[in-house]
Amino acid sequence: MNNQQSITTRSQSLDALRGISILLMVLSGSIAFGGVLPGWMYHAQEPPPHHIFRPELPGITWVDLVFPFFLFSMGAAIPLAYSKRMQKGEPKWSMVGHSCGRFLLLAFFGLFLPYANSRLLSAGTETTVYGCLLSLCAYAFLFLVYCRWGGKWQLVIKAVLIGLGLIFFWLYPFSGGGFNTSNSNIIIILLADMALFGGILWVFTSANPLIRIGVLPFIMAVLLAGNTSGTINSYIFNFTPAPWLYQFFYLKYLFIIIPGTIAGDWMLKHITEGKTSSGGHSAYPTAFLLAGIIISNVAFLYLRWLFLNLSITLLLGGILIFLFRKAGYFSRTSLIFGNFLNAGLYLLLLGLFFEAYENGIKKDHSTYSYYFVCSGLAFLALLLFNMLEMKKAFPEVFKWLSDTGKNPMIAYSTGSLFLIPLLKLTRLDVFIDQLNSNAAEGLLRGIIFTSVVSAVTVFFTRKKLFWRT
Numbered sequence: 502m503n504n505q506q507s508i509t510t511r512s513q514s515l516d517a518l519r520g521i522s523i524l525l526m527v528l529s530g531s532i533a534f535g536g537v538l539p540g541w542m543y544h545a546q547e548p549p550p551h552h553i554f555r556p557e558l559p560g561i562t563w564v565d566l567v568f569p570f571f572l573f574s575m576g577a578a579i580p581l582a583y584s585k586r587m588q589k590g591e592p593k594w595s596m597v598g599h600s601c602g603r604f605l606l607l608a609f610f611g612l613f614l615p616y617a618n619s620r621l622l623s624a625g626t627e628t629t630v631y632g633c634l635l636s637l638c639a640y641a642f643l644f645l646v647y648c649r650w651g652g653k654w655q656l657v658i659k660a661v662l663i664g665l666g667l668i669f670f671w672l673y674p675f676s677g678g679g680f681n682t683s684n685s686n687i688i689i690i691l692l693a694d695m696a697l698f699g700g701i702l703w704v705f706t707s708a709n710p711l712i713r714i715g716v717l718p719f720i721m722a723v724l725l726a727g728n729t730s731g732t733i734n735s736y737i738f739n740f741t742p743a744p745w746l747y748q749f750f751y752l753k754y755l756f757i758i759i760p761g762t763i764a765g766d767w768m769l770k771h772i773t774e775g776k777t778s779s780g781g782h783s784a785y786p787t788a789f790l791l792a793g794i795i796i797s798n799v800a801f802l803y804l805r806w807l808f809l810n811l812s813i814t815l816l817l818g819g820i821l822i823f824l825f826r827k828a829g830y831f832s833r834t835s836l837i838f839g840n841f842l843n844a845g846l847y848l849l850l851l852g853l854f855f856e857a858y859e860n861g862i863k864k865d866h867s868t869y870s871y872y873f874v875c876s877g878l879a880f881l882a883l884l885l886f887n888m889l890e891m892k893k894a895f896p897e898v899f900k901w902l903s904d905t906g907k908n909p910m911i912a913y914s915t916g917s918l919f920l921i922p923l924l925k926l927t928r929l930d931v932f933i934d935q936l937n938s939n940a941a942e943g944l945l946r947g948i949i950f951t952s953v954v955s956a957v958t959v960f961f962t963r964k965k966l967f968w969r970t
Contacts, residue, residue: 512768513903514886515577518879520906522571524951527916529564531950533936533943541803542944546865559861560803561871568688568864569757569875570882571909572695576761577883579703580769593704600700604693606647606970608746609663611689612670612682613643614914619922621675633922640918642666647910647968682745689913694751696970699758710766713759720752721869756872757879760848764841764883771837783828784888790821791885795878798849802862802874811853818846841884849877904959910968912958920953 532538536550543549545560586596615621617639623632646662649655670680706713727738727749738749794817801810821842825831831839852873856862862870889899905912924930936946961967 511907512581513899514883514890515574515581515768516903516906517886517890517899518883518906519571519574519909520902520904522567522574523909523912524902524905524955525563525567526571527912527954528947528951529567531916532947535937537937537943538940544864545803546863554865556863556866557860559863560805561799561862561864561874562803563799565864566799566875566878570879572692572754572757573761573764573876573879573883574906575692575695576699576758577765577768579700579762580707580765583700583703583707584769587707596704597701600697600704603700603970604697607689607693607696609666610910611686611693613639613666614686614689614917615684616670616675616680618917619925622673623676628925630926633926636918636922640914643914643918643968644966647970648966649969685745690746691751691754694747695754695758698752698755699762702759703762710763713762717756717759720755723749724753753867753872756869757876760844760876760880763844764880767837767840783824784892787821787824787828788885788888790817790824791881791888793817794849794881798874798878807856814849814853838884838887841880841887845877845880845884847877848873848880852877901955901959904962905955908958908962908967911961912954915954915957916950919957920950
C-alpha cells in the first residue's frame with residue numbers, strides 16, 4: 502500500500518513530460534535571436550529577424566507547444582496530488598485553502614523573478630558585480646521560501662521571509678524605475694490562477710468530472726460575449742480585484758488544465774485499481790506513430806498545409822486505433838491507453854475543425870483551435886511517454902527528464918538567477934554571446950545554456966531539495 506501511494510503521488514511519465522516542457526521553454530529563450538535561425542525556432546507570431554509581434558500570422562511552432570504542455574501536466578498532477586489528501590480524510594475546505602496557498606506562493610514567485618535578475622538589481626544601465634551577487638542571493642533566498650524544512654514554525658518563517666522580500670523590492674532603487682506589480686512574470690501569474698481555479702474545480706468535482714467539463718462552455722460564453730456592454734457576461738469578464746493578478750480571460754487556459762485533470766483522473770484510477778498494462782509488444786510502433794502525429798501537426802500548421810495535415814492526422818489516427826485494438830489497449834486492464842488516444846484524437850480533430858475560426862490557430866492572441874489542438878497533442882504526448890516508460894526505453898534519458906520535471910520552479914529560475922549572474926561574474930557570457938553568427942552556433946548557444954540549467958536542476962532533485970508550493 503505504501504508503494505501504491507508513492508506511485509499515486511508521482512508519475513514518472515508525467516514528470517518526464519513536465520521536464521521536457523520546461524527544458525524546451527528554457528531552450529526557446531536561450532537560442533540566438535535575429536536572423537540566424539529559421540522562423541519555426543521561435544513563436545509563430547514573432548518571426549525573425551526582428552521578432553516583432555504580428556498577431557495576424559496564423560500557425561504554431563514547437564515553441565508554442567511547450568507552455569500548454571506544461572499546463573496540461575500541471576492539470577494532470579492535480580488529482581494525483583490531492584487524492585493523497587483525500588485518502589487521509591482531509592476536508593474539502595482544507596484542500597481549497599491549500600489551493601489558495603499555492604496561488605499566493607506562485608503569485609509571489611511571479612512578482613519576485615522579474616526583479617531578482619542581475620540587470621535590474623544593478624540599479625544602473627550596466628550589469629554590475631554587485632547586481633550579480635544580489636541575484637545569486639535572491640536565488641538562495643528562494644530555497645528558504647520554497648523548500649519544505651519541517652517544524653511547526655515553518656509557515657510563519659516563510660510568511661516573514663516573503664514579507665521581507667516584498668519590502669526589499671519596494672524600497673530598492675531598481676534600474677528603469679521602482680517596483681511595480683504590473684511588471685510581474687505573466688507565465689507564473691497564469692500558472693498561479695490555474696493552480697487556484699483548477700485545484701478548486703477538481704476538489705468539488707472529483708467524483709463527477711462531467712461537471713468539471715461542463716464549466717468550459719460557460720467560460721466560452723463569457724469570453725465570446727464579454728465585450729457586449731450592459732450584460733452579465735461583460736460584468737464577469739471585466740471584474741478583477743487586482744488586474745495584475747487576475748483577469749477573466751486568463752481562465753481560457755482552463756481549456757487545457759481541465760483536460761489535464763481528466764488525464765490525471767484516469768492515471769489515478771489506473772494506479773489505485775492496481776491495473777497492469779498489456780500489449781506491450783506494439784509499444785514502439787505506436788510510439789512512432791504518436792510522435793508522427795505531433796510532429797506533422799506542428800509542421801503542417803506552421804506551413805499552412807491544412808488539408809494535408811488533416812488527411813495525415815486521420816490516417817495515422819486510424820492506424821493507431823487499429824493497432825490499439827489489436828494490442829488490447831482498449832481492454833479493461835489497459836483502458837488508460839485507449840482513453841488517452843480517444844481523448845487526444847478527439848480534441849486534436851476538434852481543434853483542427855476550429856482552425857478556420859479566428860483566422861487560424863494562434864498562440865497570441867490564443868484561439869480555441871489552439872486550446873483544443875494543444876490539449877489533444879498533450880494527451881498524445883503523455884501517451885507516448887507512458888509507452889516509453891512501459892517498455893523501459895531510454896531509461897537514463899527518461900530519468901533525467903523526470904528528475905528535471907520534479908523541480909520545475911528551480912529549472913525555470915536557474916537560468917536568470919543563477920547561470921546568467923555566474924556567466925557575467927566569470928566573463929564567460931562574452932563567449933556565449935558570440936555564438937550567434939550562424940544557425941549551428943545559435944542552436945549550440947541554447948543547448949549549452951539549457952544543459953547547464955538541467956544539470957543544476959537534476960543536482961538539486963537528487964539532493965532532495967525541492968521547491969514546492
